[in-house]
Amino acid sequence: MPIPNLSIIIPVLDEAGTLPRLFQALASQQSINLEIIVVDGGSHDNSAEIAAASGAKLLTSAPGRGQQMNTGAAEASADWLLFLHADTLPQYPAQLSEALAHIKACDNPKTAGHFSLLFERSHDKNKLLYRYMQEKTASHRRYTINGDQGLLIPRDWFQTLGGFDTRMPFLEDQRIAAKVHEHGSWLLLPGELTTSARRFEVEGAKTRYILMAIIMAMYAIDLPQFFDRAPRVYQAQSATGRLLLTPYFRCLHGIMRDLGWRKSFASWAKVGHFVVGQSWQLFFILDVALRPMLGATRYPATCFHDCVFAPITHHRVGAWITGLLVFTYTMGMLAPWYRWRERKLLKSG
Numbered sequence: 001m002p003i004p005n006l007s008i009i010i011p012v013l014d015e016a017g018t019l020p021r022l023f024q025a026l027a028s029q030q031s032i033n034l035e036i037i038v039v040d041g042g043s044h045d046n047s048a049e050i051a052a053a054s055g056a057k058l059l060t061s062a063p064g065r066g067q068q069m070n071t072g073a074a075e076a077s078a079d080w081l082l083f084l085h086a087d088t089l090p091q092y093p094a095q096l097s098e099a100l101a102h103i104k105a106c107d108n109p110k111t112a113g114h115f116s117l118l119f120e121r122s123h124d125k126n127k128l129l130y131r132y133m134q135e136k137t138a139s140h141r142r143y144t145i146n147g148d149q150g151l152l153i154p155r156d157w158f159q160t161l162g163g164f165d166t167r168m169p170f171l172e173d174q175r176i177a178a179k180v181h182e183h184g185s186w187l188l189l190p191g192e193l194t195t196s197a198r199r200f201e202v203e204g205a206k207t208r209y210i211l212m213a214i215i216m217a218m219y220a221i222d223l224p225q226f227f228d229r230a231p232r233v234y235q236a237q238s239a240t241g242r243l244l245l246t247p248y249f250r251c252l253h254g255i256m257r258d259l260g261w262r263k264s265f266a267s268w269a270k271v272g273h274f275v276v277g278q279s280w281q282l283f284f285i286l287d288v289a290l291r292p293m294l295g296a297t298r299y300p301a302t303c304f305h306d307c308v309f310a311p312i313t314h315h316r317v318g319a320w321i322t323g324l325l326v327f328t329y330t331m332g333m334l335a336p337w338y339r340w341r342e343r344k345l346l347k348s349g
Contacts, residue, residue, distance in 0.1 A: 004035035006100055007155075008082045009072035010056075011065045012038055015086035016045040018196065023054040025089045032097040035078055039068040065147065066164035066172030073158060081158055083151040087196035091118070099189040103152055110184030113152035114145050119197040126205040130197065132288045133209075136281070140186045143216055143278065147173035148195045157184070168227060171219055203243035210334070214248060221270035225255050244342050249335035265323075272323025276314055280305045 008026065012019065019038075026036060038051035041063035051058045061071040069083050080100060090096055103113045116138040119130050136144050151173070161183065165175040180186055200208050215233060218226040227233060230251050256264040283305040287294060294300070313322075 002033045004033045004078040006032060006080045006082055006096060007035040007037060007072075007076035007078040008084055009037045009039065009069050009076065010084050010086055011041060011068035011072070012043060012047045012051070012086050013041040013063060014043045014045045014047060016043070016047045016050055018087045019047060019050045019054070022084075022086055022089055023050075023056070028093045029090065029096045030093045032100060034096070035076065037072040037075060039072040041065075041068050064166060064169035064172075066166040066169075069172070070163045070166065073155070073163060076155060079155055081151075081153055081155050083147070083153075085148055085150075085195070087198070088117075088148055088150065089194045091191055091194055095191040098191065099152055102190055103187055106187060108185070109154055109157055111187050112157075112180045112184065113187045113189040114149040115189045115191060115193040117149055118192045118194050119200075120194050121197045122201060126200075128285070128289055129205055129209065131291070132285045135288050136284065138188055140188070141280065142178075142181060143174065143220070145173070145177045145186060148193070150189075150193055151176070152189060153180075170233075171215075174216075174219060202241065207243045207245060211243065211245060211248060214252075214330075217271050217274055220274040221267060223255070223267060225258075226251060229254065242345075244345075245338045246335075246342050249331070249338065253331065253335075268323040268327045269320050270323070271326055272321070273319035275326055276319050276322050279309065279313065283309070 010022070023036075026034060036054070036056040037059060038048075038056045039059045039061055040048045040051070041061060048058055048060075057075065059071055059075060061068045073081055073083075080103075082096070082099075099113060099115070103111060114137075117134055119134060121130065137146075137149055161176065161179045163176075164172040166172065177186075197205075211233075214226075230248055233248070256267075259267065280302055283301040284299065286301040287299045290301075312318075
């Protein structure tokens with residue numbers, strides 16, 4: 001057997017419906033020797049059997065993507081690791097060999113690579129939202145890189161970074177992305193990965209995106225009470241269904257009550273600081289909406305944010321004001337609206 005150039009590590013949990021396509025796409029890759037490692041986290045379907053039949057190295061571990069991927073990395077034999085989700089596919093046969101050559105050409109051992117995404121959908125609803133999310137994956141800005149985009153990284157540096165954080169069964173991608181930002185650099189790899197939009201379609205695209213924003217805010221301000229109390233904040237794909245936001249708003253209200261008004265105000269000020277730091281996304285989505293007129297790769301609104309808006313607003317007072325506005329909008333407008341809307345949905349069945 002030839003020595004592998006790249007070890008691909010795939011965490012799975014009830015992914016029998018997606019694995020055959022992924023293995024077919026990986027089998028078509030050219031000019032590269034792959035070691036495919038599948039780490040099963042306790043599937044109740046025949047994911048393990050499909051992986052074994054494909055010729056992949058099959059491992060088992062406790063559930064949780066971080067734990068599963070660390071288990072796979074420990075058994076990898078190549079000098080380069082690619083962490084890939086089961087519902088994410090390379091698009092053309094030379095993509096992985098080109099990606100590996102591209103990152104090696106950097107000649108920097110502290111560089112990690114990621115791909116941009118193309119969502120595979122079953123309908124044309126929410127076109128702007130998907131276009132926005134897709135274009136955002138091509139940036140290297142904080143909180144824009146996630147596990148769906150793949151993580152191509154030297155094995156030695158991955159070990160130096162300490163691997164994936166396993167304190168929670170999710171957000172391991174955000175934590176290692178932060179480590180890369182802090183200790184090295186990110187590189188956008190050639191080509192796109194196709195990823196399934198099934199979670200957005202099953203749960204509701206806009207509803208899922210609002211919950212993602214809440215999750216990222218709570219993660220950014222380091223409020224563990226939310227993740228301790230939030231009901232099933234991130235379920236396995238096989239367990240998803242219609243997403244209701246009211247339980248999460250109630251969770252936030254309960255945390256505020258327990259913290260008291262002083263600590264609650266301080267927490268919302270931190271949220272304001274986080275939102276101010278992410279205000280570029282409001283300008284970015286304007287650029288995406290105007291893409292038919294602007295043409296590809298032009299971002300005048302985002303440039304205006306970076307050059308004019310950010311220097312004016314990115315300060316402590318701006319964070320306090322923004323935190324107050326976010327609190328008013330979230331708890332005074334969004335929460336009542338979704339409570340009324342979801343009550344109607346539940347009554348109508």
